Amino acid sequence: MGLDTRRVETGVDVSPSSSESWVTTRLDFLVNWGRANSLWPMPFGTACCAIEFMATAASKFDLARFGMERMSFSPRQADVLICAGRVPFKLAPVIRRIWQQMPQPKWAISMGACASTGGMFDNYAVVQGIDTIIPVDVYVPGCPPRPEGLMYGIMMLQEKVKKERMADKSLRNEMEPDPQSQLYIPPSLIDEVSEPFGNAVHQTRSGL
Amino acid sequence: MSETIQPVIAGHAEDGQVAAPSTPRNVPYRDGTANPSADALRARFGDAVHRVDVVWNETTVFVDRARVLDVVRWLHDDPSQQYDYLSDVTAVEYRDLDRPIEVVWHLRSLPHRRFLRLKALLPKGQPLVVPSVWSVYRGADWLERECYDMFGIRFEGHPDLRRLLMWEQYKEGYPLRKDFPLRGRFSRSEQLRQILAQNPEAKYSMEELNVLEAFDELSLEQRARLRGGEKVGE
Numbered sequence: 001m002g003l004d005t006r007r008v009e010t011g012v013d014v015s016p017s018s019s020e021s022w023v024t025t026r027l028d029f030l031v032n033w034g035r036a037n038s039l040w041p042m043p044f045g046t047a048c049c050a051i052e053f054m055a056t057a058a059s060k061f062d063l064a065r066f067g068m069e070r071m072s073f074s075p076r077q078a079d080v081l082i083c084a085g086r087v088p089f090k091l092a093p094v095i096r097r098i099w100q101q102m103p104q105p106k107w108a109i110s111m112g113a114c115a116s117t118g119g120m121f122d123n124y125a126v127v128q129g130i131d132t133i134i135p136v137d138v139y140v141p142g143c144p145p146r147p148e149g150l151m152y153g154i155m156m157l158q159e160k161v162k163k164e165r166m167a168d169k170s171l172r173n174e175m176e177p178d179p180q181s182q183l184y185i186p187p188s189l190i191d192e193v194s195e196p197f198g199n200a201v202h203q204t205r206s207g208l
Numbered sequence: 209m210s211e212t213i214q215p216v217i218a219g220h221a222e223d224g225q226v227a228a229p230s231t232p233r234n235v236p237y238r239d240g241t242a243n244p245s246a247d248a249l250r251a252r253f254g255d256a257v258h259r260v261d262v263v264w265n266e267t268t269v270f271v272d273r274a275r276v277l278d279v280v281r282w283l284h285d286d287p288s289q290q291y292d293y294l295s296d297v298t299a300v301e302y303r304d305l306d307r308p309i310e311v312v313w314h315l316r317s318l319p320h321r322r323f324l325r326l327k328a329l330l331p332k333g334q335p336l337v338v339p340s341v342w343s344v345y346r347g348a349d350w351l352e353r354e355c356y357d358m359f360g361i362r363f364e365g366h367p368d369l370r371r372l373l374m375w376e377q378y379k380e381g382y383p384l385r386k387d388f389p390l391r392g393r394f395s396r397s398e399q400l401r402q403i404l405a406q407n408p409e410a411k412y413s414m415e416e417l418n419v420l421e422a423f424d425e426l427s428l429e430q431r432a433r434l435r436g437g438e439k440v441g442e
Binding site for chain 1 (some may be wrong): 354372374375380383388389390391392395396397398400401403404405406407408409
């Protein structure tokens with residue numbers, strides 16, 4: 001028992017050896033504080049996760065507490081893409097295009113088992129995790145996740161945003177995909193992460 | 209067909225003239241009463257009707273696949289039948305390799321309160337072709353496209369037989385066929401590569417999206433309603 005001695009998170013560490021000045025780190029803190037507390041979501045709801053997402057946005061859980069009540073149905077004014085639900089292959093180029101249309105800085109939350117891994121839909125029609133198409137910052141597990149789960153993911157994203165630094169040039173760097181493959185990550189890795197597991201191994205064969 | 213059938217108009221069954229519809233009870237598994245349309249079809253088409261099954265009081269008529277369009281058109285047009293609603297077109301494939309693929313039409317007659325299931329058999333090893341019923345029911349358009357997409361059955365006479373659920377350049381085959389692996393034929397990365405090469409905006413028609421031009425094509429009454437600001441519940 002006793003007082004919690006946790007350090008108060010100011011968001012940015014100043015290391016004496018780095019060349020960053022006190023002004024830049026304070027500016028980082030200010031900018032990140034503003035960004036983290038006004039993340040405008042681009043809702044991409046395709047399934048039951050979207051229902052939980054709507055519950056999160058509604059009055060009981062109240063996404064407005066995070067400065068996120070302004071749903072941005074145009075990707076041009078959005079900061080964080082929340083993919084809630086399974087993404088079939090036919091929607092893959094659509095969500096890819098939406099992600100490309102969002103201006104920097106942008107983040108992505110993959111909500112639920114289907115968006116993160118394909119979930120139970122290990123079949124010919126469903127993308128096995130949207131991280132094979134777009135970069136994802138926070139994965140929220142659950143089928144579907146409760147609103148508390150999504151809010152926990154949002155708070156994790158806020159912590160991530162608060163730790164960003166302008167001096168880090170790689171942060172806003174967008175990787176150009178290979179125009180031949182149309183993929184961000186190499187095909188061998190996609191095959192590896194979407195490898196079947198458990199009982200699902202036997203389902204690759206046809207029923208005949 | 210001696211019994212005269214009185215059509216029920218919605219909301220008018222309460223005056224005692226017409227018996228209100230009731231939930232059927234104690235329905236036998238087999239040997240139920242067949243839909244009178246089955247006998248009428250036998251009388252009209254003879255050998256084109258192969259078999260009539262009654263299961264749970266629902267009648268299934270197996271017809272010759274070349275005569276499907278004639279049968280459906282007669283069922284739709286004949287005043288004693290009046291099957292005015294096509295609820296579904298689909299197909300069934302069985303695990304038994306020798307069993308033919310069945311194409312199924314679900315027809316409903318609203319005036320006569322009847323339901324009829326038509327089936328045509330497509331033996332394995334032969335081209336999967338049946339006549340399209342689009343010329344009778346316009347609603348068959350997407351139903352037949354879905355059936356073509358999922359089973360690869362060609363509907364002759366369909367004006368625009370393209371894939372409906374999968375994208376048009378889908379190369380892996382027909383997903384609901386029994387020889388189709390659950391995960392598809394290609395690797396995951398190859399599936400992703402092919403779909404990401406698609407342009408999601410290629411299918412947009414700017415003419416369809418242009419509301420102002422579409423306004424001129426509306427009827428005078430619709431234009432007047434839109435101008436006045438349509439209100440609900442008046």
